[in-house]
Amino acid sequence: MGVGIELPQLITGPVEWDATADVIVVGFGIAGACAAISAAEAGARVLLLERTGAAGGASALAAGHFYLGGGTPVQTATGHADSVEAMITYLEAVTPEPDAAKIRAYCTESVAHFDWLEAHGIEFERSFYPGKSVVQPGTEGLMWTGNEKVWPYREQAHPAPRGHKVNALAERGGQQVMAALTERVRELGVEVGYETTVAQLVADASGRIIGVRWRDGAATGAVVLAAGGYVMNTEMLAAYTPRLAEHFLPLGVPSDDGLGIRLGQSAGGATARMDGAFMTASFYPPADLLYGIIVNKAGRRFVAEDSYHGRTAGAVVAQSDSTAYLIVDSKHMVWPELPMVKFVDGWHRVSEMESALGIPDGALHKTMTAYNTAAAEGRDPEFGKHPDWLTPLTEGPWGAFDLTPGKATYVGFTLGGLCTSVDGAVLRADGSVIPGLYAAGACASNLAQDSCGYASGTCLGEGSYFGRRAGAHAAGISRAAPNRARSAESTGMEGD
Ligand SMILES: Cc1cc2nc3c(=O)[nH]c(=O)nc-3n(C[C@H](O)[C@H](O)[C@H](O)COP(=O)(O)OP(=O)(O)OC[C@H]3O[C@@H](n4cnc5c(N)ncnc54)[C@H](O)[C@@H]3O)c2cc1C
Structure with a gap:
């Protein structure tokens, strides 16, 4: 961790709770939405806290590419053969420090994840854009968005296009994704507290994370951090990714200030690949x-x-x-x-x-x-x-x-974040799990590690997939955890 970045203080003393939930999700971008949905669909009472006045985060700015493969319906309909093994081989080859378990899980379940996204209102046209571009100009559902055809990767794994773009024109996919997920969150009756900046985590005497605190309130439950990256935090950029601090325009929203990462660190969470960034001109x-x-x-x-x-x-x-x-x-x-x-x-x-x-x-x-x-x-x-x-x-x-x-003119965003297990549990430096604490999306380190290995769609892909896993797992452990009330009480949260 180090480099003098100030961390929030972990609360270990008694706290008066304003709300009780099975799972508290911090941040309403794609990772938080998917965590909340999957926890709620698993039967958990979910409280979703968002610092700004609306859902979206950087996810709503995204073009809408999801990196998916292994034989998705769009790949099949457009005549592109792919396999789980080819996708695994490719991702392992382009990733500086591949996490074999995460890559295998992501690739093995890629088609099922595609189906989940479509079942939740995120649809992809069965069409292919053949050009070499950054984003397809139309609504085509598939294009090449990585280095699959680039040497040496094309010799290591059978190349297949895996950049699936949500059915929206040009770069407007992210808005559509977040609109669909927000609707599902509403349908599931997830309680959402806007204008609520989670400022501290709360731990019990054993070190288990049992809740969060914001300016004038506190809630207890297992916690999923889904609070985005740190591209807007100049101090963190200077410390971890100094190249991004010079001459780069940050791609993101003002709340991408790394607070989610720092909250995880305050509980003893380790970070990984903090020097990793996507950049392009x-x-x-x-x-x-x-x-x-x-x-x-x-x-x-x-x-x-x-x-x-x-x-x-x-x-x-x-x-x-x-x-x-x-x-x-x-x-x-x-x-x-x-x-x-x-x-x-x-x-x-x-x-x-x-x-x-x-x-x-x-x-x-x-x-x-x-x-x-x-x-x-x-x-x-x-x-x-x-x-x-x-x-x-x-x-x-x-x-x-x-x-x-x-x-x-270079633009970029950060890729490093909290160390997590394949189920999103936040890990300490010795690899042990911090009970009750999860992280997903841009505040966690998962598949995307550096610009050279990046493919468009990896962030939305992994944010949604590992967000789902974190939410489901938090719901599971939360129900098993002793002394936790099952019903979420109304928070009556006021602005923060
Ligand atoms: C212009 C642009 C285009 C992109 N296009 C693509 C693309 O096509 N495909 C792709 O894969 N990736 C793309 N990316 C990257 C991708 O959008 C992000 O990596 C991803 O959306 C991050 O999702 P997230 O849920 O982790 O974070 P976010 O979507 O940023 O959500 C985090 C949320 O947490 C909230 N929050 C922060 N701190 C707190 C707190 N303490 N308490 C409560 N709430 C908090 C924030 O307000 C925010 O709403 C793009 C990024 C940009 C900027």
């Missing part, structure tokens, strides 16, 4: 730009240019000074559709481009000669760029786009 669409090459300030390539935009961004940031340029020839020069990367200039000679970009004399020329020679044979011996995007860049003049953070 996508230069595509249009896909034609993928024919270009990306070089660092030494004039060397360092990533397959057909990678998912988050992988490219992760590789750019890892370069010396994070300096990188996308180079295209006249034949493939088009303007990016997203206003994220800037055109530098065009040059008639590669040597002029080298000196204008500050690349050592001859270095870019050498890179381009080697690339063009192999590309003419449909090969990329260095990075295995897919033959679909290989062509010699021989038609001058040549242009460059600056991909360097600060020159290009």
